[in-house]
Every structure is written in structure tokens, then in C-alpha cells.
Amino acid sequence: MAKDNILEIENLYVEYDTDDGVVKAVNGVSLSLERGETLGLVGETGAGKTTIARSILRILPVPPAKVTQGTIRFEGQDLGKISEAEMRKLRGHKIAMIFQDPMSALNPVYTVGSQIAEGIELHQKVSKAEAAKRAGEMLEMVGIPRERYTDYPNQFSGGMKQRAVIAIALACNPDLLLADEPTTALDVTIQAQVLELMEQLRDKLGTSLIMITHDFGIVARICDRVAVVYAGQVMEYGSKKDIFKDCRHPYTMGLFNSLPKLDKNEKRLKTIPGLMPNPMDLPKGCPFAPRCQNATEECMKGRIEPKEVTPGHFVSCLYIPERGMSV
């Protein structure tokens, strides 16, 4: 891990302590992100993607969530060790997050403009008027006319709300942006617009980006590196080319196989048989083993460490095929 890594996550474990038992949401995730790079976190619902992002910002709901192990370093600084006040200075300033559901991510009783200005005022130590001016500029940057500054969220459409959420996240020009399924709640045309907007802004501002999604289309379009997450563990991790042209993990292959092929007349989607394991009762070994065709008893015995198959391409599997699958 040389180079200029803006973010390094090492062996992260997160648990939720609920009434029914301990939910193991993240189990030994290690990732790194180079400055200016875009990392895609792909996986099913409940795989722990959002939990990873929230633990970077330290905005997990405490209780019940708890980081039990691991370190997260941002620009070399251990985020687990700094005080809450120091963390607050990073939040929204150096690290910002775009949330999944634009409908509820904005506060209904304040104007959209003031919600964008709030972060600017806080971090850039400028006057109220100056912050309002910059918030207006942010609105225009995401394609909303400045006159809508004094509107309330209920006067915005879904796509505009998501743009406003993006404007809030980008207001202080963060070094690292965590985008948690920013397009999931939107319809397809708006999705395309929002993605385009994010791409433009990323290229213009040079922001490093973690894109959480379950859409391979978005990954193919926007990401440099991809981590495939399953039951809180990274199954396969590599460059976009590694994943799309040379994927080696049976889970990744299963995901790709379940994509419908446009050139064939398919009535049913090919799915991976079985369900994701209950996070309260994870298998001891590879979490994917119960659904994996290649699984042997060896897979159930203990944690499987990632192996580097080609430089920068890590696969957590005991039976890595010689040649990968290409999509």
C-alpha cells in the first residue's frame, strides 16, 4: 500500500447489537482508495456496503452499531482515534456522503438552500451571506436554478431532491465522496442525468469517490476499481478490467451470469440458488460456500484470506480457476 492512498480500510469488523442477537454486518473488510480514483462497492442488499461507508464517517447508529476491530485511515490519519470534534471537522468538509433516499434525506422544515449553506458556513468560516451565495452556486452547478434556493424540499421533485443532496455533499469540495446508491430511488432517465452530473463533478473537482451500488452498469461506467462484497466480506477486489474481463470468484461469476443477455431470448433470469446467509449466524468459513457449486468441506473450515491472482486483483476463494470469466 504505497502510492497516494487517500483512504485505507484494514480488517474492519462492524456489529449491530439487536434484541434478537448480534448482527455481523461487516467482517474483516480491507480496502484502499487512491486519490482521484473511483471505487465501486458492489453487492446485494444487506451485504454491508452502507455500513462500510457509514463507519468511515463514523455516523453509524450508536447504539446498536459498534466497530469491533480494524482501522480506517484517511490521509494517513486513524479515524478511530481522533476525537468527535475533530471528526466533525472532517465530516462534510473533507469527507462527504450522498444518501440513498433523497425523499427523506432533506429536512422538510428548512429551505433547500439553507441546508446547503449550513455546511459551508460551518466549515469555511464565511459569513451567512457568503455561504448563501456559494450555496446558490452549488445549486446551479447541479442544474437547479438559483431562484429555487428558498424552496422547501416538498416543492422539489425526486430528481431535484437528489441533486440537492449531491449539492449538500459537494458544498465544501470534499476530498472523498461516499455515494450510497445515489440513483437507486430514481427513475432511469433521472438516473442517467445524476450519474452524468456526478462524473462531471468528479472530473472537475478531482474528488475521490466510493460508489456503492448493486448496478453493474453504473460500475462499468464510472468506477476504476471494484470490490464485490458479500455478507460483509470482500469476495473479489480488483480493477474494473480485472472484474469484468477476468473475474475469478464464483460469486462474481454468479452475479454476472444472472444479468440478462440482450442477444438471447431469455424468459427467466439465471439466479444464484439459495439466499444470503443470516448475518446473525454466519457460516464459519466462506460465507458463500452454502450456495457455491465448487464448495468442499475445506471451504467451511475457516476464514479464507484473499489471494493476489494478478497484481492488484484479489480473490477470496480456495479454488481459483486458472482463467477467469469475461463478460
Add this chain to the structure above:
Amino acid sequence: MIRYIVKRLLMLIPVVLGVTFLVFTLLHFTPGDPAVNALGATSTEEARQAWREERGLNDPFFVQFANYCKEVFLHGNFGRSYSGNRSISDEIKSRLPISARLALLAILIDFLVGTPIGIISAVKRYSALDNILMLLALFMVSMPGFWIGLELSIIFALKLRLLPASGLYGPQYYILPVISIALGGVSAAARMTRSCMLDVIGSDYMVTARAKGVSEKIIILKHGLKNALIPIITQIGGAAAGMIGGAMITEIVFSIPGMGTYMTNAIQSRDYPVVLGCVVVLSFLACIILLITDLAYAFVDPRIRAQFGGGKKKSKKEDA
């Protein structure tokens, strides 16, 4: 907004008329002869008849009602009481400010004490402090105000001799009655605030605010409280409407010359015009308080403001 207020004020007319009609009818058909009550059991039949004639009690029911409404709503004259033959309007004029002052102070305390307790409880939920506060609140909300009043006067007036227990001759005379009226409301407000804040604390926009780097205190007080206020306003508004007349028994416990004592005495002595006059005034005030409550919603929540229409530049933006 102005249109809405005017509409609501116009709606007051049928409401107050309806209340007047209902109470008038009920009192009219209540058994017992007011003339006997007013003149005493030893009075002659002729005297009673003359008294009835003088007060228009021999007229048909609807004529009586129409005359009453005319006097009250056009001239602001509530008539004279049966016992003592005093002007009811003058009496209400001198008593209403006292009751209103009591209610206002109690509401202020509800809001200024109850809401912070609720917020603290919600922020420290499931802690020992939360449990103690909520247990206390449950205890207080379950106790009737007049009983708290009795207990308070035993402790602070009789035993400790710190505060006066009856009458109204200075500011210190307000302390015990206001506390006994307010305690129930404080507890109700605290419980309501707690549950609303807990709802709000879990919402996504609180996380958004946190992710912006806003401090926890501001998140709770700025982003949280304003969203939680609507149900709190409903509760306190409703309590206020009730308090204007509802502190009756407490007023008697502390012998305060307010609307409550006036009305209770009138009911006991079958002084119907007094009862009627008090009910009309109180129902009018209750309507006004509820109107203020509704306007407070609009002040807090832009979505409700939008519904009130009346509005600046709203309609064309919504289809954008």
C-alpha cells in the same frame, strides 16, 4: 394565509351559536324553578310570576333564545344574575383576566419545562435519567390537578408556611395554583416530546445533518425539534383550550376569584344566565386558541403552510 384566518374566524359564528343553542336548551329544560331559587321558598306566587315576566321567562322558547342571542352578540350584554341581580358582563370582565393569567402561566411552564425534559429523555433514551423522568411524568400525568393542589397547599402553606394557600392578593398567590394546573401538562408535554423526538432522531435528515459535520446539540435542537414540534403544539394547544375553563376545581381549592369559581357557584345555585354566559365566553376563547394552534402549525411546517394556500407563488411551482 389571511384568507384562511378570515375563513376560520367566520367559522367561529356557527360554532359559538351552536354551543349557545345547546347549552341554552339544556338549561332551559333542566328541572327546577329559577324564580324559587332567586326569590326564596317563602316568596308569593305573584312575586314569582312578576319576576318571570320581567326576565322574559314566560316567552316561547325560541323567542327567549333569539332575545338572548341578540343581547349577547349585538350588545355584549350577558344579562343579570338570578342571585344578587348583578351584571354578568361586569363579573366576567373582572374574572376572566385572572383565569387567563393562570392558564397562560401554566401553558408557558408546560412548554418551557415539559419540552426540555422530553428532549433530554429522548437524547438519553433508556438511561437511568430517562427512566426516572418518565416514571415521574407518568405519576404526575395520572394525578388530577386539584389533588396536587391540595397536597401542595398542605406542604407549602400549612407545614412549611412558605406560600399562601388561598385568595389572590399578590404575585406569590399565583405560585401554587399555577404549579398544580401546570404539572399534568408538563408531564404530558414531556412524554409527547420524548416520543416525537425519538421518531425524529431516527430519520434520514438527521443523518444528513450529522454527515455535514453539524454538532449533536444543533442537530437535536435545530433539525430535530422543529420537526417534532407539530404534535407537541397540538397537545399544548388542546391543553390550553381546556385550561381556560378547566382549572375550575383548582380555582376552588385555592379560592381564586376566577371564571372557574364563578361558574361552579352558579351551577350550584342554578344561576342559569351566569352558566350560559361563562360557557359562551369560554367556548369562544377555546375556538380562538385552537385557531392560534393551527396557525402555529403553519409557522413551523412549510408543508402545512402550502396547504393553507393563500399563497405567494405556490401553485405554479408545484407542477415544475
